[in-house]
Amino acid sequence: MLLIHPPQARNCEPPVALAHLAGALKAAGEPVTILDGALEGYIWLTGQPRFSEEDRQAARVFRKREKILTFPSAISSLDNYKRQVHEIKLLASSSRPVAERGIRLSPADYDDPSLNPLSSDDLIKSWSNPEENLYFPWFRERLDSLFRDKENHIVGLSLIYLSQALTGLAICGWIRKAFPHIRIQIGGGLINSWLKGPSDTSFLFSMADDVYGGKGEEAVVRFAGRTYKGSGRPWYGDLYDENSYLTPGRILPYSGSRGCSWKRCTFCSEKWEDNPYCETGAAAAVDDLISLSEQHSPALIHLCDSEISPLLMDEIVRRPPGPRWYGFSRFLPAMTDKAFCRNLAGSGCRMLCLGLESGDQQVLNSLKKGIRLDMVSIILENLKEAGISTFVYIMFGTPAERRDSAERTKDFVAAYSSYIDFLNVSIFNMPVNSEEAEGLESGFFYDGDLSLYREFAHPGGWNRVNIRNFLTKDFRSIREIRTILNRNLPVFTSNHAPFLAESVSLEN
Ligand code: SF4
Numbered sequence: 243m244l245l246i247h248p249p250q251a252r253n254c255e256p257p258v259a260l261a262h263l264a265g266a267l268k269a270a271g272e273p274v275t276i277l278d279g280a281l282e283g284y285i286w287l288t289g290q291p292r293f294s295e296e297d298r299q300a301a302r303v304f305r306k307r308e309k310i311l312t313f314p315s316a317i318s319s320l321d322n323y324k325r326q327v328h329e330i331k332l333l334a335s336s337s338r339p340v341a342e343r344g345i346r347l348s349p350a351d352y353d354d355p356s357l358n359p360l361s362s363d364d365l366i367k368s369w370s371n372p373e374e375n376l377y378f379p380w381f382r383e384r385l386d387s388l389f390r391d392k393e394n395h396i397v398g399l400s401l402i403y404l405s406q407a408l409t410g411l412a413i414c415g416w417i418r419k420a421f422p423h424i425r426i427q428i429g430g431g432l433i434n435s436w437l438k439g440p441s442d443t444s445f446l447f448s449m450a451d452d453v454y455g456g457k458g459e460e461a462v463v464r465f466a467g468r469t470y471k472g473s474g475r476p477w478y479g480d481l482y483d484e485n486s487y488l489t490p491g492r493i494l495p496y497s498g499s500r501g502c503s504w505k506r507c508t509f510c511s512e513k514w515e516d517n518p519y520c521e522t523g524a525a526a527a528v529d530d531l532i533s534l535s536e537q538h539s540p541a542l543i544h545l546c547d548s549e550i551s552p553l554l555m556d557e558i559v560r561r562p563p564g565p566r567w568y569g570f571s572r573f574l575p576a577m578t579d580k581a582f583c584r585n586l587a588g589s590g591c592r593m594l595c596l597g598l599e600s601g602d603q604q605v606l607n608s609l610k611k612g613i614r615l616d617m618v619s620i621i622l623e624n625l626k627e628a629g630i631s632t633f634v635y636i637m638f639g640t641p642a643e644r645r646d647s648a649e650r651t652k653d654f655v656a657a658y659s660s661y662i663d664f665l666n667v668s669i670f671n672m673p674v675n676s677e678e679a680e681g682l683e684s685g686f687f688y689d690g691d692l693s694l695y696r697e698f699a700h701p702g703g704w705n706r707v708n709i710r711n712f713l714t715k716d717f718r719s720i721r722e723i724r725t726i727l728n729r730n731l732p733v734f735t736s737n738h739a740p741f742l743a744e745s746v747s748l749e750n
Pocket residue numbers: 502503504505506507510511512513548549572597
């Protein structure tokens with residue numbers, strides 16, 4: 243079976259979902275090939291002729307292409323790092339195929355001004371006219387060679403991010419046209435969200451032989467005509483040998499669980515999609531991590547769970563897998579214990595991504611975050627003292643927030659800025675299937691019939707314009723906050739942050 247991760251998605255590590263699907267297929271005896279189009283397609287674009295002969299900067303960057311596509315093993319200077327990422331973007335955006343169509347492209351994103359991935363009409367257009375897709379020359383040639391191999395007569399196409407939708411369905415359409423005997427299954431997180439949303443998704447079912455949402459291991463094995471024999475150990479094929487990912491050090495992605503065991507936060511799609519929570523037992527997960535680390539020698543393990551389970555953390559502390567690791571965690575009560583945090587650091591924990599969302603306790607209560615600010619402040623301090631970097635997520639504009647609560651968030655972040663290494667600031671989007679919207683004036687989809695969010699009139703008038711003004715004029719004006727925000731890494735953000743935390747002093 244051929245598993246395809248279409249362009250464009252962040253290409254600094256192998257696609258973890260496909261590695262898990264491949265593991266289940268291998269366990270069932272099915273031969274597997276993984277095509278990481280997010281990396282291959284992007285690298286192909288960077289090598290295409292330049293759009294303008296006169297563009298000196300593009301020509302200069304193109305001459306250094308090989309060097310620019312290789313990160314040094316340590317990020318020694320934030321300025322040098324940012325310059326390199328800018329040049330990686332320029333390599334693709336100044337290529338003829340991208341520039342002549344006015345497409346905005348980065349290693350993590352794809353924005354075609356003529357097609358909207360949230361419009362079912364545009365997705366159907368992309369599927370019907372694959373020859374018009376930006377990546378067509380690349381995927382035509384690549385699929386030709388892959389389908390010469392008779393083992394690749396079944397395809398699993400994984401759509402996880404919106405930025406993959408147009409090209410993913412163009413690839414699907416091309417396989418239908420050029421290789422009609424090949425059977426195709428479409429799945430992935432984006433498909434799951436669409437299937438669980440209120441939009442009409444019936445068009446997807448005429449594009450492929452099977453469309454599947456949710457945890458896909460069993461479904462993909464059945465589609466391949468095999469008997470499911472368990473999820474097996476994730477399998478990365480020759481992705482590490484054949485591809486050079488855009489990263490300072492090799493990253494091994496791994497998911498110890500799917501869904502979220504908490505699943506109560508009112509702003510989160512995990513709640514509204516009601517995705518089931520399932521986890522690999524902690525001991526089995528650490529066995530996997532130890533074995534995969536021996537096999538692939540990563541510089542860093544990326545735990546891709548929505549929230550790393552406390553049991554898995556305990557087991558990692560008991561049996562550290564070797565390399566440094568990072569991932570998403572809740573603010574756990576256990577972290578109020580300094581010794582626990584020191585043990586986490588001792589197990590290789592380099593960074594934790596933590597959802598704070600608000601510095602106002604009432605807002606946190608209304609979001610059902612299940613955390614207390616007094617606990618958060620102790621945890622931030624303990625993690626810092628233990629040498630674990632923190633990537634803190636905050637969000638403005640939830641229905642319960644008012645301007646004064648946003649001020650309290652600003653004050654909280656400023657007060658604890660010396661314990662916060664990175665900040666992700668976002669504006670709340672109302673999930674399309676959220677019950678929160680009931681009673682609020684809401685309705686229209688943002689951009690298209692497949693939007694996963696809908697507009698709503700904030701009950702306190704705390705709307706996006708006001709929030710943007712607040713962020714620019716008030717939030718950013720605090721020196722300590724600005725220092726953290728200036729440290730944010732473009733494009734690769736948290737995926738590369740542990741490397742920065744490793745090599746640059748993060749004193750505020
Ligand atoms: S803990 Fe995280 S993943 Fe779980 S419901 Fe809350 S925001 Fe979503």
